[in-house]
Amino acid sequence: MGKVITIANQKGGVGKTTTAINLAASLAILEKKVLLIDADPQANASSGVGQADTNEVAGLYDCLVHDIDPREAIITTETPNLYLLPSNINLVGADLELANREKREYVLRSVVANLRDEYDYIFIDCLPSLGLITVNALVAADTVLIPVQCEMFSFEGLAKLKNTIALVKQGYNPGLQVEGLLISMYDSRLRLANAIVAEVRNSSNDYVFETIIHRNSRVAEAPMSHVPVALYDVNSKGATNFFNLAEEFLRKNQN
Amino acid sequence: MGKVITIANQKGGVGKTTTAINLAASLAILEKKVLLIDADPQANASSGVGQADTNEVAGLYDCLVHDIDPREAIITTETPNLYLLPSNINLVGADLELANREKREYVLRSVVANLRDEYDYIFIDCLPSLGLITVNALVAADTVLIPVQCEMFSFEGLAKLKNTIALVKQGYNPGLQVEGLLISMYDSRLRLANAIVAEVRNSSNDYVFETIIHRNSRVAEAPMSHVPVALYDVNSKGATNFFNLAEEFLRKNQN
Numbered sequence A, B: 001m002g003k004v005i006t007i008a009n010q011k012g013g014v015g016k017t018t019t020a021i022n023l024a025a026s027l028a029i030l031e032k033k034v035l036l037i038d039a040d041p042q043a044n045a046s047s048g049v050g051q052a053d054t055n056e057v058a059g060l061y062d063c064l065v066h067d068i069d070p071r072e073a074i075i076t077t078e079t080p081n082l083y084l085l086p087s088n089i090n091l092v093g094a095d096l097e098l099a100n101r102e103k104r105e106y107v108l109r110s111v112v113a114n115l116r117d118e119y120d121y122i123f124i125d126c127l128p129s130l131g132l133i134t135v136n137a138l139v140a141a142d143t144v145l146i147p148v149q150c151e152m153f154s155f156e157g158l159a160k161l162k163n164t165i166a167l168v169k170q171g172y173n174p175g176l177q178v179e180g181l182l183i184s185m186y187d188s189r190l191r192l193a194n195a196i197v198a199e200v201r202n203s204s205n206d207y208v209f210e211t212i213i214h215r216n217s218r219v220a221e222a223p224m225s226h227v228p229v230a231l232y233d234v235n236s237k238g239a240t241n242f243f244n245l246a247e248e249f250l251r252k253n254q255n
């Protein structure tokens, strides 16, 4: 039975998509069968694994709003064992379209429920918001992985995010746990970064991954080739960081 | 009669708030009377100019949903001539609360209309979304300033943003123009960055600011002291970049 991990943080640009793509891809390379669900109308996760033009194909919106079987929308990617349920621009309207539905918070959970047995891990990449789509992703998940950029605005937003997670856990998904906080886009030259890392490690009751994802130009370049960094430059520091993360993730989950 | 400039881009973390705070502050230091409106429930712009705990005070949400006079919510900041209309977490609900209102796209425009004569410039910082609050900000504005991070995901999102701007111009605000595209968080060491800058300059019919905002650690550190970079470290490259931007903005607008 596959595990569902949502990657969320309402702060923009903290590395949600980059974490989703590269952790999923690294696990796939380590022979796990992995599904990446793109729940962001920007469709960066889709483009980042090779599906650039998503407006022509069925996507998550059609599963949520028109109840199509997700298997009809799931596609393979260039990375073996990595599958994608793409998103597209229609998803922008899903918030309002689902707003008046019965059990509107559980729609994605029921889409994901019948896929669990076919994958080892299912990752859901979220848009930078705490709206209905992100709530759906938290309700659908076993755990939530929180990328944290070591900067002030990102750090300030953590309390609100933890508050939302607690509300979802209390009201809709009692089993929801925090998979961990992941220090991302770390630049050791920034005085600021070290202060925030220390604060995150000291102030958090949740697991903080040992692996730190460093700022690395190869990671930012890989999306131009529409591939994860492991396929773009396997010897880069970025690729190594994400392999280390995948192995730490497996150690933590296989015990 | 003051000019209203909305700072928007649905891609997260591209420097919207940093541009709003520092361009507004630099113009205030150059003796313009400037209002900064925070239209993001994250309230980063509020915190960045000194109003960290915004949940206790009236904010933009109260003006939009409860029709309070914005002058009751506007506060001074440590930067002379810079005023703030703060946001707070209630703004998260404004999308749904305004959704069924008559002329729901014009609510912010009417709030701003009676403030125009009191300021030289009014800047509106948006959340990373193309939802109803951002549409309200585009309808309220004379122009829209678009920060562009020189990376793939940000560049890919430009077409959708320009499309939304065109729809707002056609349907609600025929006077809406693009103030310009601003290259932000530029790091000359990234091969990627130079390729994207060239592409933005060649492919855009809109004005592209000559001034480029470089990635600079002082810019990221300033929010820890809740002040704009010009007050945090006036000799930094970041402060210089934003003064240059303010002067270019004035040259462009005073002809």
Ligand SMILES: Nc1ncnc2c1ncn2[C@@H]1O[C@H](COP(=O)(O)OP(=O)(O)OP(=O)(O)O)[C@@H](O)[C@H]1O
Binding pocket: A011, A012, A013, A014, A015, A016, A017, A018, A019, A040, A044, A126, A127, A128, A184, A185, A186, A213, A214, A215, A216, A217, A219, A220, A221, A223, A238, B010, B011, B012, B013, B128, B151, B152, B153, B154
């Ligand atoms: N470790 C890293 N090193 C270098 N660049 C990175 C790294 N992680 C992310 N980036 C780049 O930083 C930008 C922001 O990352 P990303 O888009 O993954 O964040 P996000 O949280 O998904 O953003 P959004 O809030 O818009 O969904 C992207 O251009 C990405 O390529």
Ligand SMILES: Nc1ncnc2c1ncn2[C@@H]1O[C@H](COP(=O)(O)OP(=O)(O)OP(=O)(O)O)[C@@H](O)[C@H]1O
Binding pocket: A010, A011, A012, A013, A128, A151, A152, A153, A154, B011, B012, B013, B014, B015, B016, B017, B018, B019, B040, B044, B126, B127, B128, B184, B185, B186, B213, B214, B215, B216, B217, B219, B220, B221, B223, B238
């Ligand atoms: N020129 C710069 N140099 C260094 N750091 C920067 C620069 N511009 C922005 N930053 C930092 O990058 C992060 C993202 O910037 P910012 O929060 O302004 O983006 P945003 O587009 O407003 O994000 P959101 O989409 O969440 O509203 C912040 O931590 C900010 O301090």
Ligand SMILES: [Mg+2]
Binding pocket: A016, A017, A018, A040, A044, A126, A127
């Ligand atoms: Mg993303």
Ligand SMILES: [Mg+2]
Binding pocket: B016, B017, B018, B040, B044, B126, B127
């Ligand atoms: Mg912002």
